Amino acid sequence: xxxxDGVTSGYGAVTILQGVSLSVGEGExxxxxxxxxxxxxxxxxxxxxxxxxxxxxxxFNGQEITRAEPDAVVRLGLAHCPEERKVWPRxxxxxxxxxxxxxxxxxxxxxxxxxxxxxxFPVLRERRTEYxxxxxxxxxxxxxxxxxxxxxxxxxxxxxxxxxxxxLLMQQVAGIIRAVHARGVSVLLVEQNISLALxxxxxxxxxxxxxxxxxxxxxxxxxxxxxLQAYLGG
Amino acid sequence: MLxxxxxxxxxxxxxxGCFYALMALGLSLVFGLMNIVNFAHGALFVLGGMLASEATxxxxxxxxxxxxxxxxxxxxxxxxxxGGLLARMRDAHILPVTLVTIGLSTFLVNTxxxxxxxxxxxxxxxFSGPPFFLGDVIISQSxxxxxxxxxxxxxxxWVLIAHTRAGRAMRAVFQQPEAAALAGIPIARVHRFTxxxxxxxxxxxxxxxxxxxxxxxxxxxxxxVKAFVVIILGGxxxxxxxxxxxxxxxxAESLWGGFVSTGYMDAVGFVLVIAILxxxxxxxxxxxxxxxx
Numbered sequence: 307x308x309x310x311d312g313v314t315s316g317y318g319a320v321t322i323l324q325g326v327s328l329s330v331g332e333g334e335x336x337x338x339x340x341x342x343x344x345x346x347x348x349x350x351x352x353x354x355x356x357x358x359x360x361x362x363x364x365x366f367n368g369q370e371i372t373r374a375e376p377d378a379v380v381r382l383g384l385a386h387c388p389e390e391r392k393v394w395p396r397x398x399x400x401x402x403x404x405x406x407x408x409x410x411x412x413x414x415x416x417x418x419x420x421x422x423x424x425x426x427f428p429v430l431r432e433r434r435t436e437y438x439x440x441x442x443x444x445x446x447x448x449x450x451x452x453x454x455x456x457x458x459x460x461x462x463x464x465x466x467x468x469x470x471x472x473x474l475l476m477q478q479v480a481g482i483i484r485a486v487h488a489r490g491v492s493v494l495l496v497e498q499n500i501s502l503a504l505x506x507x508x509x510x511x512x513x514x515x516x517x518x519x520x521x522x523x524x525x526x527x528x529x530x531x532x533x534l535q536a537y538l539g540g
Numbered sequence: 541m542l543x544x545x546x547x548x549x550x551x552x553x554x555x556x557g558c559f560y561a562l563m564a565l566g567l568s569l570v571f572g573l574m575n576i577v578n579f580a581h582g583a584l585f586v587l588g589g590m591l592a593s594e595a596t597x598x599x600x601x602x603x604x605x606x607x608x609x610x611x612x613x614x615x616x617x618x619x620x621x622x623g624g625l626l627a628r629m630r631d632a633h634i635l636p637v638t639l640v641t642i643g644l645s646t647f648l649v650n651t652x653x654x655x656x657x658x659x660x661x662x663x664x665x666x667f668s669g670p671p672f673f674l675g676d677v678i679i680s681q682s683x684x685x686x687x688x689x690x691x692x693x694x695x696x697x698w699v700l701i702a703h704t705r706a707g708r709a710m711r712a713v714f715q716q717p718e719a720a721a722l723a724g725i726p727i728a729r730v731h732r733f734t735x736x737x738x739x740x741x742x743x744x745x746x747x748x749x750x751x752x753x754x755x756x757x758x759x760x761x762x763x764x765v766k767a768f769v770v771i772i773l774g775g776x777x778x779x780x781x782x783x784x785x786x787x788x789x790x791x792a793e794s795l796w797g798g799f800v801s802t803g804y805m806d807a808v809g810f811v812l813v814i815a816i817l818x819x820x821x822x823x824x825x826x827x828x829x830x831x832x833x
Contacts, residue, residue: 356721380724392719394712396827405712408705409724457724 307332307492308353308384308461313362315352322348324516325362330461335483335493337503337524340513341538346496347389349513350463353494354386355379367460381409385459389466389496391450395439399430402438402449406456416456423452426482443470451482461492468499480506500538504528512537544676549798550791555683555752557790558690559745563763564770564782565697566741569734571768572777573714576626576735577638581742582764583648588614588743589755590652593661603665603751607689610747611740618739622732630731645760652757663750686748693744694783697737701779710734762806769809773816775826784824788812 308330316322322345330336338346351357353364355376364372371379385406393402403423407416424431427448433441438449447467454462464483468476476499483506487493497503504510504524512520512534519537527534563585570578591613595606621644629637667681701707712720713730721727749755770789774781789809797805816824 354722356718375726376721377724377726380722386722388718388722392716392722394715394719396715397708397711401708405708405720405723405725408709453719453723 307334307367308494309363309365310349310353311363311365313349313352313364314360315348315357316360317348317357321360322516323352323359326513326516326518327362328511328518328521330492330494333487333490333492334509335487335495335507337507337510338494338496338513339500339503339510339534339538343515344513345516346513347465348516350386350388350465350494350496353379354384354463356386377409380457383458383460384463385454385457385461386463387450387454387465387467390469391443391446393438393441393446393449393453396437398435399438399441399449400434402453403430403456406453407458409457415458419456419458423455426485427452444472444475447471447475447479448482451479455486459491461494462486463494463496465496466498467495468497468502476502500534545798546795547675547677549794551677551679551683552798553791553794554787555686555790556794557787558687559749559786560766560770560789561783561786562690562693562741562745562748563767564774564786565694565779566738566745567764567767568771568774568777568779568782569741570738571771572779572782573710574731574734575634575714577634577641578738579638579641579761579764580621580645580648581641581738581767582760582762583645583652583757584614584617584739584742585746585749585763585767586755586757586760587617587648587652588746589663589750590656590661590746590757591743592663592747593750593755594656596664597661603663603667606663607744607747611743614740614743615736617743618736619732621739622735626735627728627731645764649757649760656757658757660754660756661750662754663747665751667751680752682751686752689744689748693741697741698779700737706733766806766809769813772823773809773813775820775823777827778823778825781823781825788824 310326310328312325312327314321314323314325326349338349340346352359355374359372363370366382366384369382403420404416407419410416429445430449430452438446441449451467467479471479480502483493495503495507504527507524510522510524510527511518514537567578567581570576588610591610592606595601595610596603625640629640665682665685667685669681671678671680701710709725709730712725713727717727746755770785771782773789774785792812793805793808796808
């Protein structure tokens with residue numbers, strides 16, 4: 307479903323990804339692990355076309371998206387829930403969700419999906435008319451995930467969804483990811499919380515200094531923690 | 541008699557305030573939302589008046605046909621400036637962008653002097669009938685027109701931004717550009733649309749100024765500075781603040797000019813801004829600086 311082949315990318319004069327190749331299959335949950343600065347967020351930003359690769363190719367659903375614009379990538383069915391949530395602070399919860407479905411023109415579909423998001427996160431329904439900037443960190447995280455789901459993606463990129471969440475909310479977000487997966491959506495997950503990532507994903511890539519240094523079923527990584535520790539320095 | 545004077549000056553102030561409000565509304569979109577310090581805003585304001593003057597006087601178009609035509613041209617000018625200059629500098633620091641708008645202003649002012657001459661110009665409205673009398677207060681037909689058109693334009697802008705999909709996309713792009721891109725909002729198109737809207741509002745203010753008074757290219761730069769005063773007064777980023785600030789400045793200048801001295805009229809706005817910022821550092825309706833995210 308998603309394939310990166312030798313992707314090199316970065317900011318200005320700085321090259322961060324040095325030829326990354328990875329793939330996410332139909333209905334798969336894949337984790338992207340690695341220490342800070344390894345290029346995890348850069349990988350996601352390059353996939354969703356916020357950054358243009360300097361070399362290599364990206365294919366999604368059989369289409370080449372290497373040089374696509376971000377809105378074209380969204381229309382193909384890829385949603386990216388960014389690092390640090392990035393909700394629109396001076397817009398209401400409902401407006402945030404509606405804008406998540408900016409590429410969708412079917413009003414009924416938008417209403418149905420918003421209903422689904424409210425069912426998953428009841429607190430968002432309660433606070434639907436409030437400014438997103440007034441929500442707590444955890445609620446903003448739920449809003450960010452909900453917003454990404456509003457475009458009914460086939461592949462969801464999640465960047466640190468557990469960041470700043472209490473253990474209870476973390477379990478809730480994990481539950482949502484499982485539910486999303488159960489609906490047939492593929493997930494590429496960047497997560498600092500290694501044990502959470504290993505439980506959610508069936509396969510993991512380990513990134514170090516902009517290179518893929520391991521590609522392994524998470525079952526193997528869970529069984530043999532030493533390999534992971536060697537890469538992550540933890 | 542005194543009451544009549546106050547009302548008359550206040551009414552004059554509202555008319556001037558409408559020009560300020562429209563200009564500031566446009567500048568507020570460009571500065572408050574796009575973060576572009578647009579010193580060419582005054583030149584675009586004058587350009588609207590100049591084009592409308594040409595259209596009504598030289599081409600003999602009726603006012604109601606000239607206005608949409610000029611607004612369309614202003615929109616195209618906005619698209620051209622954004623596409624040709626500003627879009628290339630989207631990630632640049634605010635200072636080089638500001639220098640470019642100062643250069644653009646000089647270019648536009650001198651081009652207008654060359655094309656349209658150095659005489660002040662008026663816009664022919666066809667509303668030259670007798671003025672209305674409300675007790676001691678006199679108001680000309682063209683002033684009623686200016687107030688009416690301004691009110692409609694301000695209301696339409698508010699509806700556009702607060703209640704349409706395009707307006708929501710605009711707010712999203714300027715509050716959190718990355719999230720907007722990820723939602724599939726075409727960022728470049730929103731920038732172009734917003735700048736063109738700001739340019740068109742400036743042009744409309746110029747048309748109305750020409751309909752009531754006269755326009756002249758040399759007023760472009762003082763007008764731009766005044767528009768900045770208004771949005772700082774009203775609170776940067778607040779569109780209602782821009783409108784309120786504009787009306788307030790118009791009133792203050794008119795009352796000061798009427799009762800105290802016309803010599804210092806242009807200083808009134810600056811004194812007002814200093815006074816208000818002392819007590820409300822983020823302007824009348826500006827949100828206090830808050831943590832976002």
